Amino acid sequence: MERIYASYWLETGDDPRRAAEVIAGEQSSGTFVALANETPELKLRSGARVERLDILGHSATPGLPGGMPSARYTQCALELSWPLENIGPSLPNLMATIAGNLFELRQVSGLRLTGLKLPQAFADAYQGPAFGIAGTRKLSGVAHGPLIGTIIKPSIGMSVDETVQQVRELVAGGVDFIKDDELQADGARCPFDERVRGVMRVINEHAERSGKKVMMAFNLTGDLDQMRRRHDLVLAEGGTCVMASLNSIGLIGLQELRRHAQLPIHAHRAGWGYLSRCPQLGWDYAPWQMLWRLAGADHMHVNGLRNKFSEPDESVIAAARSVLNPVMPQAALPAMPVFSSGQTGLQAADTYRALGSVDLIHTAGGGIFAHPQGVAAGVEALRESWVAAMEGVPLEAHARQHPALQAALGFW
Amino acid sequence: MERIYASYWLETGDDPRRAAEVIAGEQSSGTFVALANETPELKLRSGARVERLDILGHSATPGLPGGMPSARYTQCALELSWPLENIGPSLPNLMATIAGNLFELRQVSGLRLTGLKLPQAFADAYQGPAFGIAGTRKLSGVAHGPLIGTIIKPSIGMSVDETVQQVRELVAGGVDFIKDDELQADGARCPFDERVRGVMRVINEHAERSGKKVMMAFNLTGDLDQMRRRHDLVLAEGGTCVMASLNSIGLIGLQELRRHAQLPIHAHRAGWGYLSRCPQLGWDYAPWQMLWRLAGADHMHVNGLRNKFSEPDESVIAAARSVLNPVMPQAALPAMPVFSSGQTGLQAADTYRALGSVDLIHTAGGGIFAHPQGVAAGVEALRESWVAAMEGVPLEAHARQHPALQAALGFW
Numbered sequence: 001m002e003r004i005y006a007s008y009w010l011e012t013g014d015d016p017r018r019a020a021e022v023i024a025g026e027q028s029s030g031t032f033v034a035l036a037n038e039t040p041e042l043k044l045r046s047g048a049r050v051e052r053l054d055i056l057g058h059s060a061t062p063g064l065p066g067g068m069p070s071a072r073y074t075q076c077a078l079e080l081s082w083p084l085e086n087i088g089p090s091l092p093n094l095m096a097t098i099a100g101n102l103f104e105l106r107q108v109s110g111l112r113l114t115g116l117k118l119p120q121a122f123a124d125a126y127q128g129p130a131f132g133i134a135g136t137r138k139l140s141g142v143a144h145g146p147l148i149g150t151i152i153k154p155s156i157g158m159s160v161d162e163t164v165q166q167v168r169e170l171v172a173g174g175v176d177f178i179k180d181d182e183l184q185a186d187g188a189r190c191p192f193d194e195r196v197r198g199v200m201r202v203i204n205e206h207a208e209r210s211g212k213k214v215m216m217a218f219n220l221t222g223d224l225d226q227m228r229r230r231h232d233l234v235l236a237e238g239g240t241c242v243m244a245s246l247n248s249i250g251l252i253g254l255q256e257l258r259r260h261a262q263l264p265i266h267a268h269r270a271g272w273g274y275l276s277r278c279p280q281l282g283w284d285y286a287p288w289q290m291l292w293r294l295a296g297a298d299h300m301h302v303n304g305l306r307n308k309f310s311e312p313d314e315s316v317i318a319a320a321r322s323v324l325n326p327v328m329p330q331a332a333l334p335a336m337p338v339f340s341s342g343q344t345g346l347q348a349a350d351t352y353r354a355l356g357s358v359d360l361i362h363t364a365g366g367g368i369f370a371h372p373q374g375v376a377a378g379v380e381a382l383r384e385s386w387v388a389a390m391e392g393v394p395l396e397a398h399a400r401q402h403p404a405l406q407a408a409l410g411f412w
Numbered sequence: 413m414e415r416i417y418a419s420y421w422l423e424t425g426d427d428p429r430r431a432a433e434v435i436a437g438e439q440s441s442g443t444f445v446a447l448a449n450e451t452p453e454l455k456l457r458s459g460a461r462v463e464r465l466d467i468l469g470h471s472a473t474p475g476l477p478g479g480m481p482s483a484r485y486t487q488c489a490l491e492l493s494w495p496l497e498n499i500g501p502s503l504p505n506l507m508a509t510i511a512g513n514l515f516e517l518r519q520v521s522g523l524r525l526t527g528l529k530l531p532q533a534f535a536d537a538y539q540g541p542a543f544g545i546a547g548t549r550k551l552s553g554v555a556h557g558p559l560i561g562t563i564i565k566p567s568i569g570m571s572v573d574e575t576v577q578q579v580r581e582l583v584a585g586g587v588d589f590i591k592d593d594e595l596q597a598d599g600a601r602c603p604f605d606e607r608v609r610g611v612m613r614v615i616n617e618h619a620e621r622s623g624k625k626v627m628m629a630f631n632l633t634g635d636l637d638q639m640r641r642r643h644d645l646v647l648a649e650g651g652t653c654v655m656a657s658l659n660s661i662g663l664i665g666l667q668e669l670r671r672h673a674q675l676p677i678h679a680h681r682a683g684w685g686y687l688s689r690c691p692q693l694g695w696d697y698a699p700w701q702m703l704w705r706l707a708g709a710d711h712m713h714v715n716g717l718r719n720k721f722s723e724p725d726e727s728v729i730a731a732a733r734s735v736l737n738p739v740m741p742q743a744a745l746p747a748m749p750v751f752s753s754g755q756t757g758l759q760a761a762d763t764y765r766a767l768g769s770v771d772l773i774h775t776a777g778g779g780i781f782a783h784p785q786g787v788a789a790g791v792e793a794l795r796e797s798w799v800a801a802m803e804g805v806p807l808e809a810h811a812r813q814h815p816a817l818q819a820a821l822g823f824w
Contacts, residue, residue, distance in 0.1 A: 250662005273515025
């Protein structure tokens with residue numbers, strides 16, 4: 001019978017085997033008291049199963065408060081499995097099963113979801129990304145290398161005219177990709193519809209002249225009808241991408257947007273910190289992004305190397321790898337990782353080396369805007385950093401032939 | 413101008429004033445580098461404002477890793493405000509603004525959203541609970557006192573026939589409210605449609621005989637079309653409540669369900685642990701439940717006193733109070749708190765004393781099922797515990813006149 005597998009990092013003040021069984025019980029047929037109806041047959045048929053429990057270490061203090069007091073806490077790698085028939089291939093019900101009440105158990109002083117393996121039925125039931133890597137390359141006209149991108153800044157507060165002016169500079173500067181900030185959707189100072197019309201006029205004019213249509217991810221995050229209507233406007237105006245904040249709209253929001261959309265969905269992870277910043281609690285990125293790719297995300301944010309946030313580089317790379325990995329052997333559902341936050345060309349070579357792929361979007365704000373020779377030179381410098389990275393040429397050596405890059409090295 | 417106010421518990425290794433300004437900047441017009449476009453006028457108009465910053469204490473070690481290293485970390489009470497016009501009255505965009513990237517900042521070694529004050533525009537833009545306390549009392553026929561409830565157990569694995577049999581016992585036993593487990597939505601062993609038809613036959617027959625229609629919260633969690641269709645079936649079969657897991661469906665899921673629904677929405681918080689279990693990170697319940705009530709939740713789970721999970725009693729009561737408090741002075745949007753987890757009549761008096769209200773649902777599993785004289789006696793014992801609590805009579809004294817309660821005291 002097909003099963004769902006989820007892996008956890010677990011810390012417990014209880015006997016680890018007992019704690020694992022309590023978690024398995026809580027998330028399937030068990031409850032706090034023994035019930036006559038919970039027969040051995042029922043447990044065997046519907047109970048979650050402890051597939052693996054490896055002791056990793058011990059500590060004298062608990063990672064999280066509120067658990068059962070103990071002289072010693074044990075850290076473990078735990079894998080549980082559930083029969084698919086408990087919930088069927090349903091993402092919302094998967095969420096309640098693999099990430100429901102278990103985090104609150106007293107047997108738990110630390111619990112983090114680290115991995116997920118799903119039966120193919122999920123790939124049959126959900127649409128996955130409609131565009132992914134190949135579709136994004138086709139629409140943006142970037143056949144090789146990363147998409148060189150940037151973000152409209154200041155995050156919020158500019159008028160439509162100011163935004164259009166910024167886009168004009170970026171488009172003239174040769175950028176491949178632009179995104180709205182996640183704080184800017186349909187503010188009174190910069191209404192979505194006017195912004196789309198103004199920005200697309202610039203992008204379309206440039207495309208007619210140059211043959212290159214810059215991909216702009218318009219942040220349509222909102223109520224469902226708003227998102228559908230905004231998507232339709234972007235499409236009608238000739239736009240090629242829409243953006244939504246996943247934690248704002250939830251699984252149903254993304255599923256419904258995907259059903260409606262005819263454009264790639266750029267998925268923002270704003271709020272990811274509250275799901276992940278405590279190492280003893282919450283979610284690793286790998287299982288989390290899998291749910292959203294099944295639901296239809298084409299681009300997934302992964303932060304960036306040496307970012308200005310608190311995430312370590314190895315976590316960033318693990319996240320980006322997970323986005324490039326197949327969701328399952330039978331259904332790759334490829335999506336594109338988006339690198340951002342404090343990025344310049346200085347991170348290109350290390351990103352390429354660590355990831356082994358250029359199927360990504362690399363966005364820089366200050367790294368482009370602050371170039372002393374202007375936006376075009378900023379874009380060129382970032383792009384040439386990637387050429388150097390892909391050719392295995394040291395950045396300084398490559399810069400000798402590329403003045404824009406040379407100038408950038410001074411301020412990056 | 414109308415503003416949105418959010419309060420946080422903040423810990424920082426930076427100067428607290430600077431950290432507060434960085435957070436305010438990150439969540440509004442600022443970015444990591446100074447930009448020409450970010451004029452003083454723009455900042456004044458659109459920037460988030462630090463309304464309050466009170467130092468609470470210091471520690472030598474950070475609550476969360478990854479932040480800037482420091483010899484000393486400062487804990488503060490922080491209040492920020494934003495102009496409503498930045499996002500308009502949009503719940504999804506509110507989420508990205510008050511609970512977006514800020515948790516990941518290096519200036520942050522602890523951040524928890526503790527409070528939220530919204531302008532009336534949000535109450536005008538969203539429907540809120542359609543039934544709330546009054547509607548739930550009317551549909552369930554319980555005019556006074558708490559709804560005495562229970563949960564179908566084992567959580568998952570029973571057939572439709574077994575479920576119907578359990579409901580039959582509960583209904584005959586005089587229970588007011590029954591809910592599906594959050595793990596049971598439309599499993600192959602207990603398909604939603606068959607379960608609803610079978611259960612409602614029992615509930616309807618009993619209602620015809622007795623005049624009392626037991627409220628059953630059917631867990632319709634699923635994709636949007638599934639939820640709508642399942643709601644319609646419950647309605648057509650004469651059911652009076654549907655249930656959904658909020659973290660599974662997200663804000664759009666609840667908003668759309670609310671738009672469609674003609675029945676109270678029983679909101680399950682499965683996964684709440686990963687949002688709240690680390691004291692230095694995430695969400696307090698009060699601001700969290702406010703979003704869901706605006707979106708339309710009629711019943712909100714709050715755990716229970718002396719529960720079997722890790723949540724302390726004061727947190728449970730604070731959560732329940734927040735559900736009974738008005739969302740805003742101009743719009744109460746009343747919802748009903750749901751107490752559960754390891755509950756018996758022993759918690760009735762303390763719950764009543766701490767809450768000062770009986771506008772609640774009190775669900776017990778083992779506390780009802782395990783009664784030596786059967787389910788009816790279990791229900792009666794729990795109900796009489798509440799009578800004693802409301803009349804201020806000690807449980808033992810009240811039990812002398814009520815044999816079912818007397819017998820329950822032996823095993824609770």
